[in-house]
Amino acid sequence: MGRELERLAAGVSRARGREDGHRQREAVLERDIALAKARIAVKGDVEAFIEAVQAEASRRNVAAFETLLTALVQEVLPGEKPVVLDLTTERGLAALDIGLARPDGSREDVLEDNGGALTNVVGMALRLIAVVKAGVGRFLALDEADCWIAPDRVPAFYRVLEDGAARLGVQCLAISHHDLSAFEGRFRVARVAGLVADGVTIAGPAEAAAWSDDMPGLRSIRLVDVQAFADATLPLGPGVNALIGPNNRGKSTIIRALRAVFYGEGRDALVRAGAGACTVELGLARGRILRFNRTPKRTPVNLWSLHEVDGSVVEEDGTRFETGGRAVPDWVERLCGIVKVEGLDVHVAHQKFPVFLLGEPASKRSAVLSIGQESAYLREMLAIHRERTARDQTLVRLGERELGEIRDALARLGDLAGIEMSLAEERDALANLHAGARRVVDLEGAHARLTTAVRRLAAARGRSEALLELPGPEALAGISERLAKANARSALVDRLIAASRRSAGASARAAALAELPDDLPPLRDAGAADRSARELARLRKALDAARGRAGEAERRIAAIKGAIEGLIEAGGGLCPACGAPVDAAALLGDHTHPQEAA
Structure with missing residues (x-):
């Protein structure tokens, strides 16, 4: 019965546990269903708010970029038409069109309907914006970005570049065939000197660049056996740096070297004629050097390595910063942040392709400049909200059904207390x-x-x-005395019996000796006879002694027999040891006590 009660109690405990679980789930469902219903109730308001924010974000961003681009263009090209941006959607992606606003309200394309000067200015501005908005390394190298700008407008172009670089914190390297001597007091200007046939060099400003250890950026570019350069170094400072010189003197070699290091565009043609390999070294923060080697007909053909001030290869967290191959190592991209954005070479411009982004699809323009990304985020928020609302509706439908099932189960468990x-x-x-x-x-x-x-x-x-x-004490004393006497008589009888048995043995031996002859027969061997005679004499002597002992034994036996007869007579003809009737002859002969028989 006790086990049955325990089984029932265990069942009730399990039921109570299910009841507690149901009540907890009921509370959770009631809260979740209430929240879901509240979100469903404000679904329209939330969507309207997100759409309003989306429209405002798009309008604000587009207006800001229109203002910036228009200001840059009109700074370099006074009187030029204002830049207008049109943000739309293509296949669910933000799409950005860039144009110029005509006085009549119509638009014209920057690339197709205008000259190269405007394209140079807009392309430079777009690169600055892309470097900042892409969230990568803030470095920009421009190769002849002023090629289509009239000489009298070149100073304005570089004033815009200088101001934009300073405001955005971008380090710039501008390659130009224009004379930028007027800017030597405002940014660093270096010159290519010498002839290609003899090997060109770089003549830079004598003062040291204003660097601190924690500032990002390239401190210098060194070229060893790279095309026309035998061994030349271009010092760099924060802000704008310029390398100027006549055409066909090797200025663009700097750009080719940077594209080899950061974009993996190394070619055997980079190696100076007669040299077995070429080396590009970039000075980085803390005195470190990023080195790129190109060795034709060797494996690996390209080798990237990072070196400390003492020349040793950097090793950190078990990683050795030295990698060979054709693809740029990930650690180089992480170290400098100079990578292609959406497949475009944002940081290092190619001389043969000065137009940037204007010829790309509208969706790529939006992605590279991150213009319209806020709208995309807001659309994602709207989609998430709608998806969450659908989940809330499902939660309400399924949750109320589950809530009813739980309440039914709780009703069935209602008598648990009883x-x-x-x-x-x-x-x-x-x-x-x-x-x-x-x-x-x-x-x-x-x-x-x-x-x-x-x-x-x-x-x-x-x-x-x-x-x-x-019996009383006196009787017990008499009994004890008789018992002691009986024990003494019994011990005496035992000794007499033993003595009688030894006497019987002695009598038997004496009888055997009496039958021996008195004289010995004559012997042929006298020596033997003498020995026998001596032996017989000894035996006779022993026989006489034995006969004496036998006589003594007979006398003792007779005395013992007399004592036994007196003892038997005193005991009334009974054996003093066992109490059986006996005579002296039997007691000395074959009489057996009952306990011995047993």
Whole structure:
């Protein structure tokens, strides 16, 4: 019964656990369903808010970029038409069109409907914006970006570049065939000197660049056996740096070297004629050097390595910064942040392709400049909100169904308190039964002990009565005395019997000796006879001694027999040892006591 009650109690505990789980789930569902219904109720308001924010973000961003580009263009090309941007959507992606606003309200394309000067200015501005908005390394190298600008407008172009670089924190390297001497007091200007046939060099400003250890950027570019350069170094400073010189003197070699390092565009033609390999070294923060080697007909043909001030290869966290192959190592991209953005060479412009982004699809323009990305984020937020609303509707539908099932289950479990009370009562009754059973067992034990005590008392009374029938102390003293005498007689009889048996053996030996002849027969061998005679004499002497002992034994036996006969007569003809009738001859002969027979 106890096991059955425990089984029922365990079942009730499990049911109580299910009830608790149902109640917890009920609370969670009630809260989640209430929140879901509240979100569904404001679904329209949220969508309207997101759409309003999306429209405002697009308008604000487009207006800001229009203002910036227009200001840059009109700074370099006064009187030029304002730049207008049109942000639309293509296949769900933000698409950016760049044009110029005509006085009549129509638009014209920057690339197709205008001259190269405008393209140069807009392309330079777009590169600056892309470098900043892409979130990569803030470095920009421009190769003849002023090629289509009239000489009298070149200073304005570089004033815009200088101001934009300073405001945006971008380090620039401008390659130009124009004379930029007027800017030598405002940014660093270096010149290509010498002839290609003899090997060109770079003549730079004498003052040191204003660098601090924690500032990002390239400190210098060194070319060793790179095309026209045998060994030349271009120092760089923060802000704008310029390398100028006549055409076809190797200025663009600097750009080719940078594209080899950062874009993996290394070619055997980079190696100076007659040299076995070429090297490009870029000075970085903390005195480190990023080195690129191109060795034709070798494996690896390209080798990138990072070196400490002492020339050793950098090793950090178990990684050795030295990698060969054709693809630019990931650590170079992480170290300098100069990578292609959306497949475009944002940082290092190619001389043969000065137009940047204007010829790309509208969706790529938006992606590279991150213009319209806010709208994309807001559209994603709207899509997420709608998806969440759909989930909320499903939650309400399924949750209310589950909530009904839970409440039905709780209703079925509603009498658990009564069942637990009944079980408690049954447990109390069972405990009382167990207590009664223990009392019964205790009473049975007491009865058994009482019965044993009665039995022992009866036995004690029997022994007491037997003791009362025993003789008194005087009688017991007489009995003890007779018993001691009987024990003494018994011991004497035992000794007499043993002596009689030894006497019988001696008599038998004496009889055997008496039958021997008195004289010995004559012997042929006198020596043997003498020995035999001596032996016989010895034997006779021993025989005489034995006969004397035998006589003595017979006398002793006779005395013992007389003593035994007197003992038997005193005992009334009974054996003093066993009490059986006996005479002296039998006692000395074959008489056997009953205990010996047993």
